[in-house]
Amino acid sequence: MSLNEYRYFDPNPKVRETAFALYKSVKDLPIICPHGHVDPKILATNEPFPNPSELLIIPDHYIFRMFYSQGIDLKKLGIPTIDGSEVEKDPRKIWKIFADNYYLFPGTPTGAWMNHVLTEVFEIEDKLNSNTANSIYDAIQAKLNTPEFKPRTLFEKFNIEVLNTTDGASDSLEYHKQIRESGWDGRVVPCFRPDAAVNILAADWKKEIEKLSEVSSIKINNFSSFINAIENRREFFKSMGAVSTDQGVFSSYTHRLSESEADAIFKRALNGEATKEDNKLFTANMLMEMARMSIDDGLVMQIHPGSFRNHNSVIFNQNGLDKGCDIPVQTEYTNNLHELLNTYGNNTKLKLIVFTLDESNYARELAPLAGHYPAMKLGPAWWFHDSIEGMTRYRQMVTGTAGFYNTVGFNDDTRAFLSIPARHDVARRVDSNYLAGLVEKHLIDKEEAVKLSYELANGLVKKAYNL
């Protein structure tokens, strides 16, 4: 197996050559990760990765949800259970299932990324299948045992300029501290994610409020002290290098409550009496508050609505969060963001980056909103949509109305550390190919294309996230 240098480009020879030239101009630029879920502990401890399966399969729900969809039990793949009930422990057996079923991935971005990891990172020459499973396992294991494959060395080899993680509001950021104090100069910064403190219906909400009280040294007993604690934590995150916040919300509905309304809901929540409607209004109000705070402290605000989390309660109860069971729903922005954009959207101090899992919004709502309000920018094609086709559709549907400069470059959104270069490489190829198509259709000239290539790979993301 080898990766063709022209991969993912239009087979038309002219488009392909132009795409390749544009790609070459950006392929070695530093990788900037403004939004992702890599565990900072990996880089804090810098321990070697234990084995191929614990590195590449068990933490990656993109991989194991595909096997699960074909009837393969998650226990056989070693996915840990909440109750500690037994799962497969032999990484080689898990790897064998992976290899036996690797034929499921052709045509998917997961397959493209994994091929890149195997070929480019581990220099595997054989194609992964049942026959080669063992020898490839051994080859990867041998590499993992060398110092060249320790996390920080890979971080440097990958040419990562900055890596944003995702961290709860009450997180101590101990691993970030450890990294900063270690003397290693890799830039790993936290991102403030207050979801657990905002979702007043979650089972662990009160526990989160207690932790928040503790870490902020602010006694939280009403809405106003809650807000003080959030502000306090944002300040702490900022002092630890954070440049942004991130909020996952079911709906993007925004609405300002009066102080007394917000306080009444907060107290009902503390008493365990909050309703669904309370939760909706509380979140709507918190989005207003987060925008206000972003104007005050300069942190970039990110929101990503539209995921029905933990749709499969059987798997959720057995294996917990982030197991490939989050399913998108139809999402609405024009009405839902109306109040926030009317209040703060004309303020050039705010940077609001909006993501979607509902592509029908690209051309209909998101490009028109981002193509008008100075505060709003569009997040990239993302999660289920950062495939070659999906990223291409994004540009096709967004560019006409929003242009390129109301978008913010790529993010890999990944918890799979080794897939980072693969994902950025695919994105740079897709953008180069899109721009090459515009050149060869004479919509833009080559000079514009070269400039835009840089913007899409590095320029826009740096500007958007103040990096």
Place this chain on the structure above:
Amino acid sequence: MSLNEYRYFDPNPKVRETAFALYKSVKDLPIICPHGHVDPKILATNEPFPNPSELLIIPDHYIFRMFYSQGIDLKKLGIPTIDGSEVEKDPRKIWKIFADNYYLFPGTPTGAWMNHVLTEVFEIEDKLNSNTANSIYDAIQAKLNTPEFKPRTLFEKFNIEVLNTTDGASDSLEYHKQIRESGWDGRVVPCFRPDAAVNILAADWKKEIEKLSEVSSIKINNFSSFINAIENRREFFKSMGAVSTDQGVFSSYTHRLSESEADAIFKRALNGEATKEDNKLFTANMLMEMARMSIDDGLVMQIHPGSFRNHNSVIFNQNGLDKGCDIPVQTEYTNNLHELLNTYGNNTKLKLIVFTLDESNYARELAPLAGHYPAMKLGPAWWFHDSIEGMTRYRQMVTGTAGFYNTVGFNDDTRAFLSIPARHDVARRVDSNYLAGLVEKHLIDKEEAVKLSYELANGLVKKAYNL
């Protein structure tokens, strides 16, 4: 007129050649029809088709709705009326209108299929238009008068391995019996469609329940006897070769009622007192029941929500069902299927094939659901969407998340018997072209493409429907 051998392939020479090679590897594979609406009587009686218009126009709403949209009266096209009021009886006059207005179809799949029927099945060399109308009519009529054009001979010539029909729950399946008893070995199997028994608001519902009582020999006087009768009929259908059920529902909402709730609604329905809300809940509960039964008896479960049936009440009152007046509506799956998938979706004994008329669901809801739940598979691009563009969009929007193996191959969904080879040919061409694009963009290699070609033409459909 002749059909170019490279038709429907990308004009890029490399993609075209690869597509053509892939297509050649599957073009002569048997045709498998897991879902369609051919009248089994045609094959039971094996009578010659009477004339070109009764064969190709009058039963095909894809054809006559286009003429109707341009202001041509359905009576002039010989479409039968409910009240028996007069319509055009001269097939040659009807054919003339068809020929005069055949310029409406370029760019539509209906046009592509009909060109295939004329050219490949009837070996017509002229282009159909006002001038050639008569001579082509005569040529077709001459063929229809020969034994080579009797239904069973065509079935064999078309290389149909299995043809699923669609049959109401109370259907006697007499034509299926007749086929089985005739000694002819063509495989024609029924599909269990309980819509008339489930839709408690339909005018004929009580009549259907009476018929169901009769054919099942189960006195239906409450919900539990109703369920017994449904189970009884499923068993009968299975004994007659059925491998699947099919349900058309307005919404995909699923919800388990208690036995007493279901029974109360059933009794209100018997008394003619059921409400819209009753109907919604009854259907939601029946989808749960049908899934449970599928796990018990092994019949594959198909659902296709999202059609506003008989939208044009003028035509419905004048000409009845299936006259091209069913119009899609926005459809939702993530919330609606939640209860069914949580209850049965992790059970590998269930095969649930879900269709849609709302393409915005492909990437947003359906691919993520099918890419996770072991029980759920995605039906192909279908009805308004099995055009060249539509089937291509399906692959582009589905593959990234669900891959190929959570889809189930093509179905023709047709009542136009002669269009079957045309439709499968178009689908095989579109899939070959899609795969060729992946090859030439170096997303998959040729070996993978050849394997996938087979899967999309025959492998997946056989596996999905246990054929």
Place this chain on the structure above:
Amino acid sequence: MSLNEYRYFDPNPKVRETAFALYKSVKDLPIICPHGHVDPKILATNEPFPNPSELLIIPDHYIFRMFYSQGIDLKKLGIPTIDGSEVEKDPRKIWKIFADNYYLFPGTPTGAWMNHVLTEVFEIEDKLNSNTANSIYDAIQAKLNTPEFKPRTLFEKFNIEVLNTTDGASDSLEYHKQIRESGWDGRVVPCFRPDAAVNILAADWKKEIEKLSEVSSIKINNFSSFINAIENRREFFKSMGAVSTDQGVFSSYTHRLSESEADAIFKRALNGEATKEDNKLFTANMLMEMARMSIDDGLVMQIHPGSFRNHNSVIFNQNGLDKGCDIPVQTEYTNNLHELLNTYGNNTKLKLIVFTLDESNYARELAPLAGHYPAMKLGPAWWFHDSIEGMTRYRQMVTGTAGFYNTVGFNDDTRAFLSIPARHDVARRVDSNYLAGLVEKHLIDKEEAVKLSYELANGLVKKAYNL
């Protein structure tokens, strides 16, 4: 800068050549503008355009909303304020901002149109940027001072066969009169737009009703006299050359009220007591009335639902209507148009042209509706969607079900007079390219393509609007 003659065509050499040949067959056909917003005063007075900024920037929200989205104050761009507070008055300074930020437009249709205006209309050879801003300004100003650039001369040079404007129900049509009486034979016709008289919640509604009373000489004091006045004005518009009406509505919901219900709402509105629900029902009923009137008087009926007008209330309060702050919302047609289509949709005397801002409706609802009801036709890709990608998606999603003959050609929908030839040129190129793709994929033959090229450029629009 020069415009490549193959621009916007597929880079595949065969498709490109076929597209170019088709394009050449239509590029010099007269321009027909059945739907647009050019101010008739321009052609009535035939005054020279004052300067480049007042001609090309200040009236064009496609341009200045993009600058605004990047944080540039509208006051600096000379956009007039409602309260008359000061804005930039120096057109050269405004032009400089335009030139400095012209890099925002590559890849957008606005950029493509403006490049056409600069290159083809003003014969500018340099690329617009900060360095060339002044010299290009001077070159344009010099042209504007010549008689060749007076509005009527440009109208003739542009080869405009007919230009529809948009005019309120109570408009005196004085500029249309002036044009007709001037002896100039350019065909400029009004289009009847009753929105201000229908929107009973608008602040100025009663003022509009008073004006309507006055111009129609009908005392409007109840619903029936209101309807009489509307009919009267339609008749007047028709006498002034109008061929169509146009209605912008939030939702496409249609519903017939009883005379007494309509009257009760009308009276509540007169008393300033109308509710949101009243407004919804009143509009739904007016759509029914407008369809009825169209059958009576033969004016073509256009509707375009789905825009959240003046979404940004800050800009609306500061600068008023049509400042790039209208944002699309999700739109529904199948249920909403049900009553209207059931009542009037089978009547071939009605021509109802439906537009959308929600592309998810193309394949799902609009093509099936237009592909069945004789009265309904589909308006073209429009407003946010008349980009090269957007118009291509329209054909890709609509053609399979509705064919070409249930569509109505292109309209430019513009208030930017100089962009008219640019917009029609882009549309003719996109349609030629789409047809060329069908030819080279062997879906249609060249003869069909040539015929369809003419239909898409001139034939269908003439037929649809009775021109």
